[in-house]
Amino acid sequence: MSNSNKSQGTQAIILGIGDELLRGDYADLNSSLLARTLLQHGWTVLEIRVVPDDLHTLADAMADAGKRADLVISTGGLGPTDDDLTRHAAARAGGCELGFQEGAWQMVLDWYGKSDRTPPESNRRQALVPEGATPLHNPSGTAPGLRMELGRATLFCLPGPPREVGPMVELELKPWLGLHGPEGQFLHTSRVYLASLSESQFADEAGALLERHAHALVGVTAQAGRLAVTITARAATPEQAKGSAEAIQAQFLERFASHVYSTTEPTLEKVLGLKLIERGISVTVAESCTLGLVAAALGGVSGISKVLSETYCTYSNGAKTRRLGVDTAMLEQHGAVSEPVAQAMALGAAREASARLSVAITGLAGPDGGTEAKPVGLVCFACALDGQVVAVESKRFAPAGRAAIRAWATNRALHLLLLALGAPA
Amino acid sequence: MSNSNKSQGTQAIILGIGDELLRGDYADLNSSLLARTLLQHGWTVLEIRVVPDDLHTLADAMADAGKRADLVISTGGLGPTDDDLTRHAAARAGGCELGFQEGAWQMVLDWYGKSDRTPPESNRRQALVPEGATPLHNPSGTAPGLRMELGRATLFCLPGPPREVGPMVELELKPWLGLHGPEGQFLHTSRVYLASLSESQFADEAGALLERHAHALVGVTAQAGRLAVTITARAATPEQAKGSAEAIQAQFLERFASHVYSTTEPTLEKVLGLKLIERGISVTVAESCTLGLVAAALGGVSGISKVLSETYCTYSNGAKTRRLGVDTAMLEQHGAVSEPVAQAMALGAAREASARLSVAITGLAGPDGGTEAKPVGLVCFACALDGQVVAVESKRFAPAGRAAIRAWATNRALHLLLLALGAPA
Secondary structure (H helix, E strand, C coil), X not given: CCCCCCCCCCEEEEEEECHHHHCCXXXXXXXXXXXXXHXXXXXXXXXXXXXXXXXXXXXXXXXXXXXXXXXXXXXXXXXXXXXXXXXXXXXXHHCCCEEECHHHHHXXXXXXXXXXXXXXXXXXXXXXXXXXXXXXXCCCCCCCEEEEEECXXXXXXXXXXXHHHXXXXXXXXXXXXXXXXXXXXXXXXXXXXXXXXXXXXXXXXXXXXXXXXXXXXXXXXXXXXXXXXXXXXXXXXHHHHHHHHHHHHHHHHHHCHHHEEECCXXXXXXXXXXXXXXXXXXXXXXXXXXXXXXXXXXXXXXXXXXXCCEEEEECCHHHHHHHHCCXXXXXXXXXXXXXXXXHHXXXXXXHHHCXXXXXXXXXXXXXXXXXXXXXXXXXXXXXEECCEEEEEEEEECCCCCHHHHHHHHHHXXXXXXXXXXXXXX | CHHHHCCCCCEEEEEEECHHHHCCCCCCHHHHXXXXXXXXXXXXXXXXXXXXXXXXXXXXXXXXXXXXXXXXXXXXXCCCCCCCCHHHHHHHHHCCCEEECHHHHHHHHHHHHCCCCCCCHHHHHHHEEECCCEEECCCCCCCCEEEEEECCEEEEEECCCHHHXXXXXXXXXXXXXXXXXXXXXXXXXXXXXXXXXXXXXXXXXXXXXXXXXXXXXXXEEEECCEEEEEEEEEEXXXXXXXXXXXXXXXXXXHHCHHHEEECCCCXXXXXXXXXXXXXXXXXXXXXXXXXXXXXXXXXXXXXXXHCCCEEEEECCHHHHHHHHCCCHHXXXXXXXXXXXXXXXXXXXXXXXXXXXXXXXXXXXXXXXXXXXXXXXXXXXXXXXXXXXXXXXXXXXXXXXXXXXXXXXHHHHHHHHHHHHCCCCC
């Protein structure tokens, strides 16, 4: 039965090596790249472990990983200096000798040869290879990688710099994964991207949906009102895995219909921008409290200039009147943070930019300026299409700080524009 | 001797919790923040370990860490959904009961109360606390943290979102570290923040400065032309550590004088914004390729509305002419991405907004639209003060993608505004 040995041969451990990671000089970007790559190939990552440049600790961590997993991938510690100990640790963990290898040395010579240089003496260290290990070509740096057997596992040792790891994942790791993937164990991941929803609202609504599925893993990550739901199903055939993941996905699509903005593209502004470009609908934005954030999100979409000519960042009342034609009497009567002003801003921006679609955002991002009637976190929105206001609303976001309120308001504004375009993704 | 027991009681293990980290959805940013914080307080991080949302594995990892370290800090798994298992694992690892605690529930109620809401039922899970543990106030989110004794260690459980972890590190972790730090081993950290410099330019210039210091650790992190240099010195007394760190800091300040924007505040736009507010200098921005990014950066500074009335996001040539008065003949002759147009945009924006200071950005962020004469990555800037152009330049950023080019251009524009104000920080 394929399920009975499902954990046979597809469990991986990732080791990040280097004092600089334990000092927090850098976030460990290599491990997330490796984790994504492994997931795509049907492997389960048991653990990511970051360990120091210490021979004993490193050899122990490798030997331990070699007992628990079928694949161990390390990054870092292959440089030419004395604190680069990965080769030595791999030899010690594998109980074998470390020796100078001509093949690995040739790789180092080739790297230097590309720019007509000869390697310094310290680089000879990079040609040390544990007995029986295969050196791996590194197209972007001096340090060759290594592949060897260790315990029940295969060990890959890759260099530390992320710009060297990326190409080696493509050239060395992925081909190996293609030949050593899980047998009779297939994974399929389906996704649902939601907007205008907090993680707790999602949890309340989704409760039963999250528990029901024995053969699927449902993960949720949240960011300022955007949620990414990942459904990973396992099955004995690719078709079954796909069917299982998509059946659960369909339940989420139904339950959260008005919040769904994509099943493939995580970036809300990209979904929106591409739809605007595809339909040739011109767009503009009038921003007060989000000053520039909605414009900047749209500006990140390649080709948006086809449908976007200009947007408005109007902080002061004077700018709202001068640029967007908001009536001064209205500003006095209702205040800048009000639904009538949001509507006037949306209509004024569309008129000024000759745009079919527009959104306006005016609110209190704080930390100062709130009152009992209009507290920090209150944001008014309006959306206009072809000269008509099609949505107007006030939201009261949690007072989680200026940056959080602006981020929430930005995502809500982008979602309102998308909703104004009709049918969900 | 104070040095003889320096590693007594100062060893820490960091646990990152969450399937999303093992899937590689995100890099583990919390762990690097925690590692930096611990280093600054004289602690040694033995290991960073990322583990899945699995009760058994999680409890084992916690119990194991509690045997090997004096301090264990976890992030993640405190949310309201069923895959949030940190509280349960901490109770199991500690061999104690998990119970609903009114104090923790009050924290959840307070969070919702701030915005006149009541928590959904699923949030009651966040008030579960292992027997004997102390709930920790989370000022930026629903989930209270936890602190409890576990084996020989103290265990801190913090939430997962980095924007919630940062404030809790300040409010809960640092005060605790201040009371439980190493004895007789003092650290002092000095910083230098630089703009308009790549990491390799920095490394080339700083070479000798980076190597010379035996008792200090110099770390550098780079982001789109901004660099944070951290100098951490160790010594037997606080005064010696401070003197040593500051002496090295002074060398960096001298070597990189024209790039330094602060020694205390990492955020360039905050340094700029506070200076503008303090001096009462009105400011505006005319953006083409950065569309909204410079405005959004300034808009993040509390109180900026005192000196900022409006800014301009002018993508099309028409908008540049209509909004900023850029001559159509000039646009035809030089093209939109040119120094004359940048100057006209900066002067026009200042005039329209009645602002004393302005910056304009016009460039090619790509991926399409480049030519041999004007390749993707070319960005023209101009800065005007009191009706005079005070800086004009063309930069050719590496074609590292639309987002990278826009981010570099944004930081350069902010730096030009700061330079226009005169004397460095």
